[in-house]
Amino acid sequence: MQHSVSKDRFERMRKTGSIHYSMEIKKNLAEIVDKFPDNPKSMQYFYDRYEHFLSGDDSSFKGKKVVASMCIHVPLELIYAVGAVPVRICAGAYAMDQIGTEFLPAKTCPLVKSTLGAIYLDILPGNIDPVLIVNPATCDQKKKMGEMGEELSKPLYLLEVPPTKDTEEARRYWHRVIKRFVKKLESVTGNKITRRSLKRAIKMVAKAQAEYRRFNQLRKTAPVIYGKDAILVTNAYFFDDIERWTQKVSELNDELEKRIEQKIYVGKPHSPRILLTGSPSIFPNMKLPVLIEELGGLVVYEEFCSTSRMIWDTVAVDEWFLYDMIPAVADRYLKPSTCPNFTPNNDRKRKIAKGIEDFSVDGVIYQTFSGCQLYDMESRMVGNFVESMGISTLFIESDYNPDDFGQLTTRLEAFLDSLKNKK
Amino acid sequence: MKNSTRLFWYFFLAILLASADMRASDKPVWLSNVPPAHLKKSVSSYGMHRLCTTKRKRGERGAIKVIQWVREGASVEHARYLFLSDTAGYRTFVFSPHKKKVRSKVINIKGKSVVEYPDNEEGYYNVYLVMKRVSGDTLYVDVAKAELLSHSCRNGHKNVRKEVKPKIYPEVITFEIVRERHLNEDFHFFIASGDRFTYKPMLNGKPVPGIPVTLCTEKGWSKKESTDKTGKAEFQFIQDYFTHWSEMNRRKIYYYLIYSEFTTDKSGKFQGQDYRYVHYSTSLSDGYFPSRTMYTSLVWSLIVFVVSLIVIVAGIAIFRERRKKPYKEYIFDENEDE
Amino acid sequence: MNNIRKWINNANVSRFRFWVQILTFILFVYGSYFLIHIGQNLPTFACPYNPGSPGTCFLISVQHQMHTPFSSLFSWRGLGFLTSLGSFVLFFVLFNKAWCGFMCPLGTIQDWITKLRNRLGIRFSNYDERSFKRLSWIKYVLLVLLFLIPLAIANSFFGLPKVSHNMMSPFCQICPARIILPLFSGDTSQMFINFTNTTTIVMSSLAILVLALFFVGSFVKKRFFCFFCPMSALQYLFSRIGILRLTKVGDKCTRCGNCSRVCDMGILSIAEDITSVNVVTDNCMMCFKCVEACPEEGCLDVKVFNFKIFSSTEEGFFKRYNPDGDSKELPPLNSKK
Structure with a gap:
């Protein structure tokens, strides 16, 4: 740290x-809920x-130790099996961005x-006090961020x-790493992992996955829910x-099944169907999907690590x-x-291709956060691949700053119009 | 007469009597599958039981001609091969597996007689050589028998139980000896050393109690038994040889001889000569294998099995234990030879 | 129709396979006691040394028929070999490699041993990728040898002396089925060391060693023997024309690896290969555990000709892995620490 803080x-x-x-x-939620009817x-x-x-009045955490995680590579089943609760603390708040x-x-x-910033200030979802913050060594930024976290004397685990x-x-190598992780979890929570608890955890998570797959299936069938709502649902996970x-x-x-029966759809019949991919939109930073849907598009599928990759x-x-x-x-x-x-x-190319086919996607919007090297570098490969399928792509670079609404709106409008004309 | 000449006459009489009894109990006539040593190349063998056959010329078709050599003597190895002159009173009978009479004849191969018949059916062929002659006041009836199994797997294995049952022909053959079959006999059957078998001599189709039956094995062992009141005599084959390691062969066929004889009161006339007694004699010869378990050992295999089991399990257990230790580092040799 | 299809796709194939294996075990080990006779060219182990066997495995046919001089083999006798090969192929294409997974009595025995190990809670072994590739070659070597050695007994190759007659039926002499299957009829006579001469001592000791390896190997590794089975190698040569097929739609695969994870033989290519359509490899025994474990809709299919009879479905996956299912599977909440 540069200077110690009193x-x-x-x-x-x-x-x-x-x-x-x-x-x-409050502001973002109001936008998400109120700007859309039905x-x-x-x-x-x-x-x-x-x-x-942020309130922390959720009784389900009481009496249980909490293990904070980031990314999608931390095995949730193992955390459940030692009797702890996993909470993913990847944050989407501009306020914390400024602190960081x-x-x-x-x-x-x-x-x-x-x-x-959230870790430093202890403002974590649900006001949790984690016994362990698991930091996977994935992208450079996360790895180095972990070092800062250690300086802040938070219990970080690489x-x-x-x-x-x-x-x-x-x-x-990964199997060994996970085995060592399990030992760490056992020592941190004081519980031993047992066959029954792990089996129960696997089945519990499998049940959640079954519901998510059913949710996806319904979205495939008909546009009965906005993409912003879908992202909120998976974000709540x-x-x-x-x-x-x-x-x-x-x-x-x-309820969505009933909607399909009654033919209550969202959006307009000719709304361009959008596939979102790239750096993840995490609440409260929902500006991109909200903007797209406000401007008449419909986000039918997201290939984010906050949504489909995770569950x-x-x-x-x-x-x-x-x-x-x-x-x-x-392995999973x-x-x-x-x-x-x-x-x-x-595999990412194939997954996007599968999404484009299954959901009859008209256009792909590729979001990159400024400073995100990995997604930026992959944008070329994904872009070429999607173009070869005959779908147009829009590359958007943004960050958490709410002030770039204007620029985004212009570009999105143009893109959505071009898609509508293609149809 | 002087004493010495009297002795000489008694001696001569004894010899005469003995020579009259030349073809008595210790000289049975039997049919053998084994050719004499100097004629081995002139014949060939056929089938599973290596039946002796005449050599076929190239391109010759038709049924195989099986031959059985006529031998005399109780020693399987050293019995002499007979030459039957036309004057000796003999007849041959060969019956097919379906109880039909097959044309057979006695022919001459380089001075030795063989009984020959064509073989073209599956099953046991019964081959008989009947010799009758009157000597003194006794009619000697010698029946040499052979039961030859002809089988080829490509003809299938139908009705095996029925086909292997022994067949007798009492109308034609007055005295013959029958081998009782075991329960699980099939076309691939061989007697093996160590097996027990029962033999039943039959006179006019009926068993005869109380007569002697003798078994002789190839290397010279013999055993004499009397038939019990049901007419059966049981023998156990023994191993009477020990070959050198290099000659050991589980499939080598050794031959044995079974013969039986007795004399009974019966008067009659044969070829113009009267007789008051009839001496029946019959023989049967076949092959047997070395003992089924002779060269095999279950105990050794159990030892090998258990030891290798222990070694492999220990190996796996040690491997799994060693796996738990931390990862070992590679070491490079720092020596530089100057 | 759709209901039937749905019911099949949700079915627990592993349990079905367990019962089919028991029935075919009784057939191939005790069949002749029921006077059943299926023939001499079976594509599975049905050992004639076992008195109850309803037929003989094709490998014995091969070894016996290869024991002919070249002059006969390349004339009418060779036609006989071709007809028995033909009947083998006809038997085989009915079920393709599922003969291994569903019908082979030796495979059934290995599966039972695996279940025993599972009960005891002992960890299984798996080959790493390199060993997997290297060991796969052994079965082809065995297959070639069981053709060549009988030929070498009856003929002289390149003027070399003929191989001794003691090497007759070389694979039968080392096959563990010859010793194990008669045991089920109470016949222990096949477990011996033959001291007739050096060759027989070596071959019979090798057989006992292979037997010990078989038991220990199939205890620690699932279907250990099937890796080295020359029947499997021979079957693979004809696997492409099989009627029963296992196909994959590569585009739907997420490469999650569930299929190779549950595979008894440890085949990695079923997960990694996203281009081939026919995914039956030489080690595959078509037990269809992979299809059961695949959660992607329609990714792995079992077909008869081109007609799908069993596909991987989401619903089927979750039913089999039972998240909603009976409460017997889930321990009560209180027991969770």
Whole structure:
């Protein structure tokens, strides 16, 4: 750290920080909810959860230790199996972004800055006090951010993610890393991992995945829900109690099925169908999907690590013993991952291609945060690939700053118009 | 007469009597599958049981001609090969597996007699050589029998149980000896050293109790038994040889001889000569294998199995234990030879 | 129709396979006691040393028929070999490699041993990628040898002396099925060391060693013997014309690796290969565990000709992995620490 901060200043920073954060949440949520008519009723639960995003009055965390995580490579099943609760703390708040700028260069990824700021000020979702913050060594920014976190005397743990997922060595390395991680979890929570608890955790997460797949299936069938709502639903997976989340998504799915029957659709019949990909939109930074849908587009599928990458793939176990379950969980968090951190990343191209086909996508919008090297570098490959399928792509570089609305609107309008004309 | 001349006459009489009894109990006539050593190249063998056959010329078609050599003597190895002159009173009978009479004849191969018949059916052929002559006041009836199994797997294995049953022909053959079959006999059957078998001599189709039956094995062991009141005699084949390692062969066929004889009161006339007694004699010869378990050992295999099991399991256990230790580093040799 | 298809796609194929294996085990080990006779060219292990066997495996046919001089082999006798090869192929194409996975009695025994190990909670072994590739070659070597050695007994290759008759049926002499299958009829006579001469001592000791390897190997590795089975190699040569097929739609694959993870044989290519359509490799035994474990809709399919009879579906995956399912699977909430 450049300079040590006195306790007074810290308290002031914290107070102003949380006020700004709450204001941001309120404003963005209002935009998300009020600007659109006909939100499904079941979404109300999710809106409520976001309203109380920082409050910490959720009883489901009581009495349990919390393990904070980032990225999609931290195995949630293992955390559940030791009796802790995983909360993903990747932050989307501009307020925290500004705090984080104190520690990191200005050109850093805003997500990383925001997360660091939140960690520093202890303003985490649900007001949790994690016993462990797991920092996967994926992109450069995350890795170095972890070092800052250690200086701030937060309990950070580096999870070594291999730079490739194709080789046998990488897979074996990853298995060892996860096994060591389990030992760390056991020591931090004081509980031993057992067969029953891990089996239960795997099945619990599988149930949530089944509901998510059903949700996706419904979106494939007909445009009955806005993309911004879909992103909110999956974003809630970060911090919500998983069994309650599964229940509420199931209710949402039932309502969407009814909508399909009654032919209540969102958007207009000729709204261009958009696939969003790139750096993830995380609440409260929902400006891109909200803007797209305000301007008449419809986000039908997102290939973000805050949505489909996180919940989609499943764990398959051959023998329900720890010697097979733990590597099975580890494999699920490595092999199907389309994070650009891995090279080569042909799986991402195929996933986008599958999404374009399945959801009858008209255009792809590729979001890159300023400072995000990986997504920036992959944009060329993805762009060429999507062009070869005959779909046009729009590359948008943005960050958490709410002041670039104007520029974004212009570009998006132009893009959506061109798509409408193509149709 | 002087004493010495009397002795000489008694001696001569004894010899005469003995020579009259020349073809008595220790000289049975039997049919053998094995050619004499100097004629081995002139014949060939056929089939699973290596039946002796006449050599075929190139391109010759038709049924195989199986031959059985006529031998005399109780020693399987050293019995002499007979030459049957036309004057000796003999007849041959060969019956096919379907109980039909097959044309057979006695021919001459380089001075030795063989019984020859064509073989073209599956199953047991019964081959008989019947010799009758009157000597003194006794009619000697010698029946040499052979039961030859002809089988080829490509003809299938139908009705095996029925086909292997022993067949007798009491109308034609008055005295023959029958081998009782075991329960699981099939076309691939061979007697092996160590097996027990029961033999039943039959006179006019009925068993005869209380007569002697003798088994002789190839290397000279013999055993004599009397038939019990049901007419059966049981023998166990033994191993009476020990070959050198290099000559050991589980499939080498050793030959044995079974013969039985007895004399009974019966008067009659044969070829113009009267007789008051009839001496029946019959023989049967076949092959047997060395003991089924002779060269095999279950105990050794169990030892090998258990030891290799222990070694492999220990190897795997040690490997799994060593795996738990931390990763070992590579070491490079720093020595530089100047 | 759709309901039937849905019911099949949700079915637990592993349990179905368990029962089929028991039935075919009874058929191939005790068949002749029921007077069943299937023939001499079976594409699975049905050992004639076992008195209850309803037929003989094709490898014995090959070894016996290869024991002919070249002059006969390249004339009418060779036609006999071609007809038995033809009947083998006809049997084989009905079920393709599923003969290995569903019907082979030796495979069934290995699966039972695996279940035993599972009960005991002992970890299984897996080959790493390099060993996997290297060991796969052994079965081809065995296959070639079981053709060549009987030929070398009956003929002289390149003027070399003929191989001794003691090497007759070389694979049968080392095959563990010859020793194991008669045990099920109470016949222990095949487990011996033959001291007739050096060759027989070596071959019979090798057989016992292979037997010990078989038991220990299939205890620690699932389907250990199937890796080295020459019948599997021979079957693979004809696998392309099989009626039963296992195909993959590469575009739908997310490369999550579930399929190769549950594969008993440890085949990686089923997950990694996203271009081939026919994914039956030489090690595959078509047990269809991969199709059961795939959560992508329609990615892996089991086809008869081109008609799909069993596909991977999302619903099927979740039903089999039972998230909603009976509460017996989930321990009660209180037990979770």
